[in-house]
Amino acid sequence: MNTKAKLLAAVALVSVTLPGFAVADTADKRIALSNNYAGNSWRQAMLTSWEKVGGEAVESGAVAAADAFTTSENQATEQAAQIQNMILQGYDAIVLNAASPTALNGAVKEACDAGIIVVSFDGIVTEPCAWRIAVDFKEMGRQQVEYLSTRLPDGGNLLEIRGLAGVFVDDEIHAGIEQGAQEFSNFKIVGSVHGDWAQDVAQKAVAGILPSLPEIVGVVTQGGDGYGAAQAIKAAGRDVPIIVMGNRQDEMKWWAESRDANGYETLSLSIAPGVGTLAFWVAQQVLDGADVPKDLTVPFLKVTQDTLDATLAATPEGSVANVEYSLDDAKAVISAAN
């Protein structure tokens, strides 16, 4: 150990032991975002938020770099190679939206072994050395049925629109919806289609299954599919049931228009794409030496009848409702978990 390293170790020791000095400087730390996919409006909003918050953090001197990298093919192998490149480039922390919860564990372990902080969010990884900012997707599914039960005490038939088959998030939300349907047993899921979180795919799938369905009172969704479902149901000449929305601007706009026309009421919930910025600040806090539990939970963003107009006004046309997190938000989430 040379003198410089000893000195650094001493500084680190002091800053860890003295909470008052825990603002060890992260001004020379470099944070990278490893993102597996950019091909939808949610991911685009996520990248824009990252650029904004990360850029401001660099400008104010909180960190030295906040670079975003996205793989082109949404493949775990490709992302593993990307993480290995980040290790070689000497980043201090990697914020990760992973293509797979398990397939990247090897690369994540390599990064940890190289002394790099890895914070995963949205698409989290199971490797124990990484931090996880998870969304309770199961609860997101369950709450949809719970909401419907408050609106429709008599229950009825539901149509479920699922996401992309084989993806962890789809299984989780689906499990939550099933759980909700058991809890509120006067609801029955009479049909289930995969909308791939895309309006046009959802529209096509719903149009195909509708003719064989009895009357439905509600549609439970996963986000990015509510508007397509509404279009398909309208085209079939049926009354539009309560469709739980997923915070997309076109969904909220349709909701607001229907509300003005016929008093339509529903609920919209999803994760804010700005969750990436929460992960950014968590990584900064870990680099800063803060004591951060490995598992954190991020609340989902709900839009209700009361907040619809305000949220719609704040959401850019064609985008998705968003919240960007600050350093204080990150500290609050961390202390809530401690």
Next chain:
Amino acid sequence: MANPVTSSILQLPKRPWFWAFVASGITFGATYALTEGSGSSELISAALTFATFSAIVGIGQMFVITMGPGNVDLSIPATMTLAGTLSLKFMDGSTALILPGLGIALFVGLAAGMFNYLLIRLLRIPPIIATLSASFLYQSLAIWWNRGLRIKPPEALADFTTGSLAGIPNLTIVGLLIAVASWFILQRSIFGRWLSAVGQNTRAARLSGIPVEAVKAATFIGSAVLASLTGYLLASFSGGAALNMGTEYLLISIAVVVIGGCSIAGGNSNVPGIWGGALLMFLVVSMLNSYGLGAGVRLILTGTIIIAIVAAASGRKGSA
């Protein structure tokens, strides 16, 4: 033999596209059985509407595949996305700009097709690699242009794409007109003869004086233009362009060609089969969804059905 009508009916099962329509009929019947008779017109109209998108891109892909082994256009999804994104952003909901918007979409197709062909010709890259790598460029361009924001189509255009004439969806009429024109080009025009000749033996075609490179260029441009038209229509139909709107049309465009009884080795294609395959692709998913089967079973059955139809169609050739 009996009169020409009966004999042509007897010839039907020997048509390569016959089995795609038989299978569509069976799947329709199976779904119809669940609807208790109430939803049949709903199902027909949905099938016609959504099959139109698959049919138009499928026809473009068919022309490309006719050129023989190795020829396939993998840039269809990205071209759709780029055309949809650029044209809807340009129109920005203004009815007066519907036709210029269509022009922009078709221009995107023209440019993409030429670019694909130039990659293949000048850099001597195989079509699979060339169109795949070009598709990354188109997709990135679409992302960069509008960052995935969904812009609503002009009201009149949205009404047209979701409307119908005498019970037939407007889109289907467009799709059928394209099919008739394509049938004429493939079966009745000199270009169609050239194309089949290129697909059967490129060397022989070249030696017999067919402008092989011009045929190739026109085919790749045609495929991209049809993809861009589909992107424009799909984006207007579903309330805006999305970055992932073309994704599922890559496999569908190839599947409808195979199901439609075209030779995957090239040189022998037909247009009616594309429509048969497009209807089947929609009806199979609808049927399996209606019977409440999970995604895994659905994918397995979709694959099995495709294999069965291709086997039935090629068995016909063996016995003939």
